[in-house]
Amino acid sequence: MEKYSRLEILKNKEKENSNGIKILFTGLDNAGKSSIILSLLREFSKIGIIRPTKGAQRRVYEFLGMNISEWDLGGQKKYRDSYLKDYDLFFGRTDIMIYVIDIQNPDRISESLTYLNDIIENFKKLKIEPGIYVFFHKIDPEIYNKAQKEIESIISKIKNQMEKKINYRKINFNSTSIFDLSSILNAMSEILITKFPKSRLINDTIDEFTRKFNVEGLEIVDDNSFIIGSYYNDDFIKNLLNSTVPYFLKLNDAFEDVKSEQCQPEDKMMIHRFGKVFLFKKFTLQKEAPFYYLLICKEEGSELNEQDYKALINLLKKILSKE
Ligand SMILES: Nc1nc2c(ncn2[C@@H]2O[C@H](COP(=O)(O)OP(=O)(O)OP(=O)(O)O)[C@@H](O)[C@H]2O)c(=O)[nH]1
Numbered sequence: 001m002e003k004y005s006r007l008e009i010l011k012n013k014e015k016e017n018s019n020g021i022k023i024l025f026t027g028l029d030n031a032g033k034s035s036i037i038l039s040l041l042r043e044f045s046k047i048g049i050i051r052p053t054k055g056a057q058r059r060v061y062e063f064l065g066m067n068i069s070e071w072d073l074g075g076q077k078k079y080r081d082s083y084l085k086d087y088d089l090f091f092g093r094t095d096i097m098i099y100v101i102d103i104q105n106p107d108r109i110s111e112s113l114t115y116l117n118d119i120i121e122n123f124k125k126l127k128i129e130p131g132i133y134v135f136f137h138k139i140d141p142e143i144y145n146k147a148q149k150e151i152e153s154i155i156s157k158i159k160n161q162m163e164k165k166i167n168y169r170k171i172n173f174n175s176t177s178i179f180d181l182s183s184i185l186n187a188m189s190e191i192l193i194t195k196f197p198k199s200r201l202i203n204d205t206i207d208e209f210t211r212k213f214n215v216e217g218l219e220i221v222d223d224n225s226f227i228i229g230s231y232y233n234d235d236f237i238k239n240l241l242n243s244t245v246p247y248f249l250k251l252n253d254a255f256e257d258v259k260s261e262q263c264q265p266e267d268k269m270m271i272h273r274f275g276k277v278f279l280f281k282k283f284t285l286q287k288e289a290p291f292y293y294l295l296i297c298k299e300e301g302s303e304l305n306e307q308d309y310k311a312l313i314n315l316l317k318k319i320l321s322k323e
């Protein structure tokens, strides 16, 4: 991730506006914003040694053919003050804001809501109404399993306080943890997909394919780990694919890291479990372009021919490369 000086941010402003969307990650220091971004990048080893973010860090990537400009706004007090002062530069032209609240630190909730309110006031001054998504973060599975009631009560208290303190057309909520990757991937995928009409076309194509070949579950994931299309027979399959897809991606990364001249990895993996076959296949629209991944889950024994899923990939390629 690059750190941008004020001048560079200004220079990039025009470009960003014309083609793409701006996503802000905001919240207090130590809330977990950069960790969420690193987990989306599958850079898990870096999370352990993460340092507080200095100022605003920006990254631009592509999602379904559109540029996403993602700003990670370091949350230390001195930086927060500077964003609020220079609000047009930092908050202007925002399409989506993800506001991260550390629910393991109830002492700072009030401070966090004040900052959220300050940002919303700035949106009003700027006459914009971005989609706001609050992440109740650090709801680690281990903690949630032990203290579900306490956590639910913290969340409902925060929601109550928000209702009293904050006046905004709609705020969406998600529960997340870096120890439950699917919580982050699902939240981000759902947020992004709302912005893209192409996703409808992708899902129609997937529906047809899954019906024809008796597929129990299927996910298409892009290079940033976002699910851009999916189908599930039932909740068990949904849970199964959501929880395993980050590890298929990571395993695929690991194989690619060790590839050599003599040993080129195939771009396909198959796993047998629960009487089911999981097929994981990487594909790209053209040379040098970003990768996409297909994960299919089918009952063991009911074969899926290479030509069948290749036909699906070809259809997807057509949709994805359409302007
Ligand atoms: N238990 C737990 N710890 C987390 C989680 N996400 C992040 N952390 C930890 O929280 C600490 C702060 O994470 P950061 O990602 O640096 O927080 P930040 O919001 O980017 O902080 P600033 O850059 O200062 O604004 C780190 O020690 C992370 O390991 C989570 O889901 N669960």
Ligand SMILES: [Mg+2]
Pocket (backbone or CB within 6 Å): 033, 034, 035, 051, 052, 053, 072, 074, 075
């Ligand atoms: Mg940070």
